[in-house]
Amino acid sequence: MAAHTDHSHDFHQTGDIPKAQTKVIWKTFFILVGLTAIEFLFAFTMDASTLRNAIFIILTIFKAFYIVAEFMHLKHEVKALIWSILIPLALVIWLMVALIAEGSYYFDSIVNYFN
Amino acid sequence: MSTSTTLEEPKTGTWDGGNEPLKASYGKLMMWFFLLSDAFTFSAFLIVYGLSRHTHVPYTGRPEDFTFSTEWWPIPEKVFNAFPGFHGVDLPLAFVALMTMILILSSVTMVLAVEAGHRMDKNDVQKWLLWTILFGSIFLGCQAWEWTHFIVGTDEGMLLADGSRIYGANMTMNQYGPPLFANLFFFITGFHGTHVFSGVVMLIMVFINTVNGVYQKRGHYEMVEKVGLYWHFVDLVWVFVFTFFYLI
Numbered sequence A: 001m002a003a004h005t006d007h008s009h010d011f012h013q014t015g016d017i018p019k020a021q022t023k024v025i026w027k028t029f030f031i032l033v034g035l036t037a038i039e040f041l042f043a044f045t046m047d048a049s050t051l052r053n054a055i056f057i058i059l060t061i062f063k064a065f066y067i068v069a070e071f072m073h074l075k076h077e078v079k080a081l082i083w084s085i086l087i088p089l090a091l092v093i094w095l096m097v098a099l100i101a102e103g104s105y106y107f108d109s110i111v112n113y114f115n
Numbered sequence B: 001m002s003t004s005t006t007l008e009e010p011k012t013g014t015w016d017g018g019n020e021p022l023k024a025s026y027g028k029l030m031m032w033f034f035l036l037s038d039a040f041t042f043s044a045f046l047i048v049y050g051l052s053r054h055t056h057v058p059y060t061g062r063p064e065d066f067t068f069s070t071e072w073w074p075i076p077e078k079v080f081n082a083f084p085g086f087h088g089v090d091l092p093l094a095f096v097a098l099m100t101m102i103l104i105l106s107s108v109t110m111v112l113a114v115e116a117g118h119r120m121d122k123n124d125v126q127k128w129l130l131w132t133i134l135f136g137s138i139f140l141g142c143q144a145w146e147w148t149h150f151i152v153g154t155d156e157g158m159l160l161a162d163g164s165r166i167y168g169a170n171m172t173m174n175q176y177g178p179p180l181f182a183n184l185f186f187f188i189t190g191f192h193g194t195h196v197f198s199g200v201v202m203l204i205m206v207f208i209n210t211v212n213g214v215y216q217k218r219g220h221y222e223m224v225e226k227v228g229l230y231w232h233f234v235d236l237v238w239v240f241v242f243t244f245f246y247l248i
Helices: A002-011 A023-045 A050-071 A079-114 B026-055 B094-118 B122-152 B179-211 B214-218 B222-247
Strands: none
Touching (some): A023 B094, A050 B094, A050 B222, B026 B179, B122 B179, B122 B214, B179 B214, B179 B222
16 A cells, blocks of 8 residues: 555545435426426326416426526526526527517418418 | 645636636536527527427317328327337327436436535446436437337328328428428437437546546546536426427
């Protein structure tokens, strides 16, 4: 051991490894599984409608929150980092509103053209 | 003697680079901003899917009477209803549910690897990284099966006006609906699959480094955290793909 002092202390520290803290991780896992199960419940018991789509999107945002906040640990970062990630994503909402409206307009103009 | 003691003292003055406003390391910050840009890419894909859907006629009849036609956009659960080993059985969204569970589970094993890294527990990091690699690879296998089924098509195929039938989907023909539907399927799930594949490759690299004791010698497992961030992002994208491509 003395001949390898450079490395030996790196590999002989198994004694003081603290116990795993996994309660929050498994809790988050069960929340994600639960939300997915609820999504399937709605998919099979409810007919397709705007309301059902809204429910799906809200549940998806909840799932995204738990993945980003707990698994990616963003909730526990400093505020400046949280906002530098979240604020630019507002652009996505803009793009979504603009392009979906564009698609609906295109559809309407095609339908009216042929009628 | 660890090598880190031979480095010169870092500068600590506010204007010498000692100030750390975001309290995160350079590597983690850059991973976050890369993921932000990647989020824009995936959002653009999914929004284009929404746009294409709105430019096509929706199916307005009863769901039970639904048939594949290039006239209208297909109902996803009528397209994705196959399961390996259950040929011809209508199991809507069952296989994609399994894939979702596998990916969420791989995300959990990834956090557990990161947690073990915080405790400098090399054995646990190895164990959880291996589980993550396993689940990631299973997911890729599932996706390969899903693609194969989508390309080969169903027994009935789609009846065309001239009486002939087409089977499966490629970039120009699609038995399930308008060709654009198949193109977007290949593009969006393909791009996500490429991300999963890159993630598995990175996980294998990190696993090899862990086994070789690279991070133990370095004194921290931050590389596991950074690959973990990427891996959770891939899971996050799947959550959105699942909702917008398969559910709605």
